[in-house]
Amino acid sequence: MQPPRRCLLLFLLLCRLLLCGTWEDLEGTFTIRLLQTSTFENTSFVDTEGLGLLEDIELGSLDKHTWTIRFYQPWVRPALPRSDWDAIENMIKIYLQQFSHLINEGAMQKDVPYPFVAQCMAGCELYPNRTSRAFAYVGYNGQDFLHFNTDNATWLLSQDTSLSRYVQAILQNYTAFSELVEVLFNDTCVDDMEMLLHYGKAALERQETPMATVFARTPRPDQLLLVCRVTGFYPRPISVAWLRDGQEVPPGPALNTSAILPNADLTYQLRSVLAVAPHDGHSYACRVRHRSLGTRSLLIPWGNSEVVLIAGLGAGLLAAVAVAAIAALWVWRRRKHQQMEESESRNSILSKEA
Known part of the structure; x- marks a missing residue:
C-alpha cells in the first residue's frame, strides 16, 4: 500500500x-x-x-x-x-x-x-x-x-x-x-x-475594509452581553479587542471571540462577545485593527454615557442653530424696520420741499 x-x-x-x-x-x-x-x-x-x-x-x-x-x-x-x-x-x-x-x-x-x-x-x-x-x-x-x-x-x-x-x-x-x-x-x-x-x-494584495457594529443582548437580568460584529474584511488576519475605560480587556471567561468565518462575497466575518454587569459604570468600546486600515483603528463605542454625549451634542448643536436663526431673524427685522423709518423720513422731507 x-x-x-x-x-x-x-x-x-x-x-x-x-x-x-x-x-x-x-x-x-x-x-x-x-x-x-x-x-x-x-x-x-x-x-x-x-x-x-x-x-x-x-x-x-x-x-x-x-x-x-x-x-x-x-x-x-x-x-x-x-x-x-x-x-x-x-x-x-x-x-x-x-x-x-x-x-x-x-x-x-x-x-x-x-x-x-x-x-x-x-x-x-x-x-x-x-x-x-x-x-x-x-x-x-x-x-x-x-x-x-x-x-x-x-x-x-x-x-x-x-x-x-x-x-x-x-x-x-x-x-x-x-x-x-x-x-x-x-x-x-x-x-x-x-x-x-x-x-x-x-x-x-486585495484589501477590503472591515465594517463593525456594536449591540447588546440581555440573556438574564444580571448579565449584559456586548456584541461586536465585524464583517466584510479581507485579507483574513484581523485584530478585534474590547476596551474598558480605554484599557484593553484581557482574555478570560467573560470574553468570547468566534473563529474567522467566510462570507459569500469572499470576505470574512467574526464576532467578539463581552459579558458585563448592567450599569457597572464603565465605558466600553470595540477596537478593530486590519491591514486595510493602515495605522488607523476602528473604534466603536457602546454605553449610555456615549449615547447621552452624542444626544447632548446633537441637542446643543440644534439649540445653537435655533439661537442663530432667531438672532438672524431679529437682525433682519430690525434692519427692515430701520429701512422703513428712513424711507418714511425721506418721503416726508420731499413732500415739505414740494
Whole structure:
C-alpha cells in the first residue's frame, strides 16, 4: 500500500509544472496547498476531489468526472502554455488510477473495512528571505495518519496503528524517492512559486475594509452581553479587542471571540462577545485593527454615557442653530424696520420741499 508516496509525488509534479516569476514587491509569508480527498465506497467505486490554494485563494479544482482541471482565477492558466497543462492533466489521470489501485490493494491486505476516506495535503510556505518550509500530511477517515519530515526525509507516524506502521515501512524503503523529495522541496518550491506569486500579485494584495457594529443582548437580568460584529474584511488576519475605560480587556471567561468565518462575497466575518454587569459604570468600546486600515483603528463605542454625549451634542448643536436663526431673524427685522423709518423720513422731507 503506497498511497502517501503517490500523493506526494503528485504534489511534486504539480509544483514543478504549475508554480512558476518574481515576488520582491510582495511582503509576508505565502503558503500553497494541494488538497485531495478520496472516498472509497467499495473496491470498484471511488469519489475523488482535488483543490489547489495559494493562501486562501482557490486556484482551481479537479473535475471528479473527467479528472481535468477547472481554473478559478483568470491569471492561473496564462502562467503556463497549453502543452504544459495538458501534461499535468495526463499525469493527474495516471496518478489517480494508480492511487485507487494501490489503496484498494492495501485495504484488502490489511482488512480495512469499506467505506473509508483517504486525504492528502501537501505544500510549502515561502518566507520573505526566500527560505521555505515544506509539508506533507496523509489522513485516514478524518484523522492524522502520517506526515513527512523534510529535515531528515522520513515519514513519521501521526497515529500508532498497525496500518500506519505498515505504510510507514513501505515509504521508508524508497530511498531514491526520499532524495528526490528533498531536492524538490529545498529548491523547486522556492524557484517555481515565484511566477505564480507574480501572476497573482493583484489578488494577493486585495484589501477590503472591515465594517463593525456594536449591540447588546440581555440573556438574564444580571448579565449584559456586548456584541461586536465585524464583517466584510479581507485579507483574513484581523485584530478585534474590547476596551474598558480605554484599557484593553484581557482574555478570560467573560470574553468570547468566534473563529474567522467566510462570507459569500469572499470576505470574512467574526464576532467578539463581552459579558458585563448592567450599569457597572464603565465605558466600553470595540477596537478593530486590519491591514486595510493602515495605522488607523476602528473604534466603536457602546454605553449610555456615549449615547447621552452624542444626544447632548446633537441637542446643543440644534439649540445653537435655533439661537442663530432667531438672532438672524431679529437682525433682519430690525434692519427692515430701520429701512422703513428712513424711507418714511425721506418721503416726508420731499413732500415739505414740494
